[in-house]
Amino acid sequence: MTEALHESLPEIQEALIAWYEADHREFPWRRTEDPYEILVSEVMSQQTQLGRVVEAWEAFLEEWPTVEALAEADRGDVVGFWTSHSLGYNNRAKYLHEAARQVVEAYDGAFPTEPDELQELMGVGPYTANAVASFAFNTGNAVVDTNVKRVLHRAFDVPDDDSAFEAAAQEAMPEGESRVWNNAIMELGGVACGKKPRCDEAGCPWRAWCHAYETGDFTAPDVPTQPSFEGSRRQFRGRIVRTLGEYDELPLDELGPRIRVDYGGDHGREWLEGLLSDLESDGLVAVEDREGETVASLRR
Structure with missing residues (x-):
């Protein structure tokens, strides 16, 4: 930084x-601090959209409500559930079942609370371990x-x-x-x-x-090409039209902060007047001085 x-x-x-x-967004696993329930949600979310995970997560916990119940389950039943709910690789179901057995047998049913120790569970990598530590115990890293x-x-x-x-x-x-x-x-x-x-x-x-x-540069590691619209003059012209459509007319000193949270400096009065000049040329807005105050409005 x-x-x-x-x-x-x-x-x-x-x-x-x-x-x-x-x-x-309301997801049911955000309302629990049970490490077992959170682990199930994290494993399910690895290959499935969150909206689809909700139904599967609730059904899974209805079938096996505790880590002890999952540890005692037949592995074939767990894998069958995974397949029937299209939750991705079946290995994840096998690992989740084995992790439940580890918690019961090695930890007497009490989940480890720190990320490093959680990684000892089958199929639990650094990200999942940290997520469980964070959301269940508030002991995680970023x-x-x-x-x-x-x-x-x-x-x-x-x-x-x-x-x-x-x-x-x-x-x-x-x-x-x-x-x-x-x-x-x-x-x-x-x-x-x-x-x-x-x-x-x-x-x-x-x-x-x-x-x-x-x-206005919204590139990122997983966004290799810059979006053509976000941050552009075209985008801010659109914001001006929408804002004036809501308020009918506004002084420039009130309009600027409504279309840009960092209004001022390089993106201040001169920048806004340039956008309004373009819109005025296109016949979309009217700009006039009233008693020393510049006011913009939509053309009707």
Whole structure:
């Protein structure tokens, strides 16, 4: 992270957590701190869209509600469930069943609480171990998946390097807050900062600090070509028309902040007047001075 962003870190952290807690997608595993239930959701999510996982997760837990129940189950039944719900490679079902047996036999039914020890379970790699530690015990490190890499690269210009991503992710996470933070930053990547970003529509809480939002360059490690629309003049022209359609008319000092959260500086009054001039030439808006105040409105 840059020095300026490092200085703003408490504000950045508070903004993301507040955004997440105000409104987020509801998945049932987000309402539990049971490590068994969370492990099942993580394994199922590895190859399946989250919307489809919900039904399978609920049915799986109805069949085998505890880690002890799964450990005692016939492996063929577990694999059959996996196949019938199209949950991807059957090996994951076998590993999940074996991991349940390990928890019962080696840990007396109590899950390990730290990521390193969770990795001793069959089929549980670093990412899954960290997710279970975070969401069940609040003892995890910062999660770094494809969505998180995309967010960090765009927001803070973190270079496309695994060690750089891990360092930045860990620095960004408030100490001792892995449960809410990892949920929040993954939600940001899934809802606001996907391959096609939805900065304003999703109310991204990091727009004021975001390198991509400032520059209009939304490339990322998994987005090799820059979207042609996001951050372009065409996009902001569209925002002006939509905003004036809602308010009928606005003084420029009120219009600017409504179409760009970082309005000011390089993207201030002169930039806005240029966009309005284009729209006026196209016959879409009218701009007039009223008692020393410039007001924009849609042409009817």
